[in-house]
Amino acid sequence: MPAALVRRIILCLAIATPAVAFRLTGFAPDPVLDLVVFGAAVVAASFLLAWAAEAAQKDISGALAIAILALIAVLPEYAVDLYYAFRSGSDAAYEQFAAANMTGSNRLLLGFGWPLVVIVALVVANRGRVRRDPARVTALVLPRSSRVDVGFLAILAVVAFAIPLLGHIPVWFGALLILGFALYLWRAGQAHDDGPEEFVGPAKLIADMPTRGRRVTVVALFAVAAAIILACAEPFAEALVASGTSLGIDSYFLVQWLAPLASEAPEFIVAVLFALRGMGAAAIGTLIASKINQWSLLVGSLPVAHLLGGGGTDLPLDARQVEEFVLTATQTLLGVAIIVALRFPRWSAIALAAIFALQFVVTDTTGRYVLSGVQAALAAIVLVVHRRDILPTLAAPFRRREAVASDAAGVPSASVMD
Numbered sequence: 001m002p003a004a005l006v007r008r009i010i011l012c013l014a015i016a017t018p019a020v021a022f023r024l025t026g027f028a029p030d031p032v033l034d035l036v037v038f039g040a041a042v043v044a045a046s047f048l049l050a051w052a053a054e055a056a057q058k059d060i061s062g063a064l065a066i067a068i069l070a071l072i073a074v075l076p077e078y079a080v081d082l083y084y085a086f087r088s089g090s091d092a093a094y095e096q097f098a099a100a101n102m103t104g105s106n107r108l109l110l111g112f113g114w115p116l117v118v119i120v121a122l123v124v125a126n127r128g129r130v131r132r133d134p135a136r137v138t139a140l141v142l143p144r145s146s147r148v149d150v151g152f153l154a155i156l157a158v159v160a161f162a163i164p165l166l167g168h169i170p171v172w173f174g175a176l177l178i179l180g181f182a183l184y185l186w187r188a189g190q191a192h193d194d195g196p197e198e199f200v201g202p203a204k205l206i207a208d209m210p211t212r213g214r215r216v217t218v219v220a221l222f223a224v225a226a227a228i229i230l231a232c233a234e235p236f237a238e239a240l241v242a243s244g245t246s247l248g249i250d251s252y253f254l255v256q257w258l259a260p261l262a263s264e265a266p267e268f269i270v271a272v273l274f275a276l277r278g279m280g281a282a283a284i285g286t287l288i289a290s291k292i293n294q295w296s297l298l299v300g301s302l303p304v305a306h307l308l309g310g311g312g313t314d315l316p317l318d319a320r321q322v323e324e325f326v327l328t329a330t331q332t333l334l335g336v337a338i339i340v341a342l343r344f345p346r347w348s349a350i351a352l353a354a355i356f357a358l359q360f361v362v363t364d365t366t367g368r369y370v371l372s373g374v375q376a377a378l379a380a381i382v383l384v385v386h387r388r389d390i391l392p393t394l395a396a397p398f399r400r401r402e403a404v405a406s407d408a409a410g411v412p413s414a415s416v417m418d
Contacts, residue, residue, distance in 0.1 A: 001217065005205040009221070012048050016041040016228045023231045031242035035258075038236035042076045043262050045228040049075060050266035052221035054199060055206035058214065075226065076263035077105050078298055079233035080240075084255070085302040087237075089309025095316050097241065097255045098302055099169075103324040104256035105264060106294050110335045111356025113264070113287050115349035117271050121280025122346055140280045140344040147342065149288050151396035152184050154336045156295040160329040164322045168314040169303045177300030184292055187397060201273060252320070284344065291332065319365075327359065327368055330375035337382035341389045351378075 019041030021027070028034055081101045088094040118140045125137040142150070159177075163169055199207040206217055240259060244251030267290065274283035303315040317325070334355075338348045355375060362371050383390060 001209070001213065002205045005202055008051075008202050009048070012044040013224075015044040016232075019232050019235075020228065023235060028235070031239050031246045034235060034239035035243045038232045038239055039258070039262050041228055041232045042236055043265060045225040045232070046076050046263055046266040048221045048225035049229075050270050051202040051206060052218045052225070054203035054270055055214065056218050058199075058207045059211075076229050076233075077101060077260060077294075078301070079229050080237045080255075080259050080263070081298060082301060082305045083233050083237045085305035085315060086309035088315070089306045089311030096252060096318055096321065097237075098306065098315060099299070099317065099321050099325070100252055100256040101259050102294060102298055102302070103321075103328045105260035106291065106328050107331055107356060107359070108257070108260050108264060109287055109290055109294070110331055111352055111359075113268055113271065114284065114335065114344075115353040115356075116268065117275050117280065117283045117287060118344050118346065118349040120272055120275040121278075121283065124276055124278055125280070138346050140284060142284065142339065142342040142344070143281050144342070146281070146285060146288070147393055147396040148187055149285065149292065150336065150339055150342070151393045152180075152187075152292050153288060153295070153332070154340065154393055155397065156180065156292060157329065157332040157336045160295055160299075160325070160332060163299070163317070164325045164329070167322060168316050169299065170315075171303045171307055171313045174300040174303040174315075177296045178304075181293060181296035181300065183397070184296065203270075256324075284339075288339075291335075295332070323365055323368055326372045327375075330372040330379065331355070334375045334379040334382070337379040337386065340383070340393050341386040348382075 019038045022034070022037055081098070084094050084097040084101070085099075088098050121140050122137055156177075159180075162173065166173070206214055206221075209217060236259070237255075240254045241251045243249070244254045267286070271283040271286055274280070274286070303313070306315040307313060335352065338344060338352070355371070358371060359368065362368055
């Protein structure tokens with residue numbers, strides 16, 4: 001194993017060690033200190049997961065590897081969200097937190113992650129062509145094979161509106177979402193496109209190892225990181241709630257935003273590194289896949305965890321959670337409308353980031369519903385502009401990839417275009 005890789009793994013394990021010690025001994029001196037210690041361990045384990053998942057693309061087909069990478073990268077988020085849902089089965093006070101982490105992470109991914117990757121990719125593309133071509137690159141272009149992923153996300157974006165309309169998440173609805181994720185993985189596994197042509201950072205060090213050593217390292221990192229996350233999920237989740245009370249900060253706010261910042265950081269870093277190396281399509285593809293598994297597997301698992309925790313067959317949603325789901329669903333619809341034509345213009349990336357930032361200023365219920373309406377209206381306008389791409393995109397998840405490619409024959413497959 002390369003010495004540089006060993007040093008980075010040791011650093012992550014050193015950061016996680018205090019949390020493991022706290023967990024094994026039951027030592028919990030202060031909610032804020034617990035939050036820092038267990039949160040740092042979750043971040044360290046997330047980096048180990050991200051490195052292993054990225055390197056695993058060396059041995060798995062490109063589309064399936066991206067789907068699995070996206071799933072593994074958000075395991076910390078799953079652990080925290082499912083803990084709250086499970087606990088809500090026996091303690092109604094936790095029902096308000098069950099979907100908080102999911103809605104915050106979902107909006108952070110699209111409102112911050114997508115624009116960041118697009119802007120970085122365009123900056124890199126323009127820097128490389130200034131001398132040979134004065135024309136500026138103004139849009140990131142997704143490969144034709146991405147129409148399947150965009151199609152899945154489009155369907156989930158529409159289905160998501162059923163949740164606030166129902167006012168709860170039934171187990172049967174959760175089962176349908178989980179089946180949808182299984183279908184997505186199956187479709188991704190049918191793809192024969194190659195993974196990234198190059199790897200970055202520690203993932204490159206792992207990918208360059210001999211086959212046997214690489215696979216052993218990937219499995220070992222998965223196992224160790226998963227063990228750390230499982231050990232830290234409960235105390236981290238409890239520390240988030242207790243720290244809010246201790247610091248006089250809304251506990252819901254901490255659960256919704258602080259936990260996603262910890263769990264999504266490695267994924268954002270990996271995506272940005274891809275973009276910095278001119279692989280903008282792979283970067284945005286990873287983040288799109290994350291959105292799919294959040295809206296399908298994660299949301300679908302919440303009522304199941306609630307039931308296993310002793311609750312009923314429906315996960316209740318209070319007025320605040322309904323509001324959050326509406327805001328998150330309309331943002332997702334806007335994101336889908338922008339990328340349905342497999343082009344991600346710079347102006348739309350800036351607009352997404354600006355609208356995302358607005359929600360931290362508009363905090364009252366009426367204002368947030370107005371913001372949701374604005375997002376829905378913008379999505380409708382953009383969909384009218386891209387109306388020819390709507391039906392092919394919705395049909396793509398159910399068609400052979402060869403047919404999908406022929407529908408998008410006029411779309412360039414390069415990662416960026418003018």
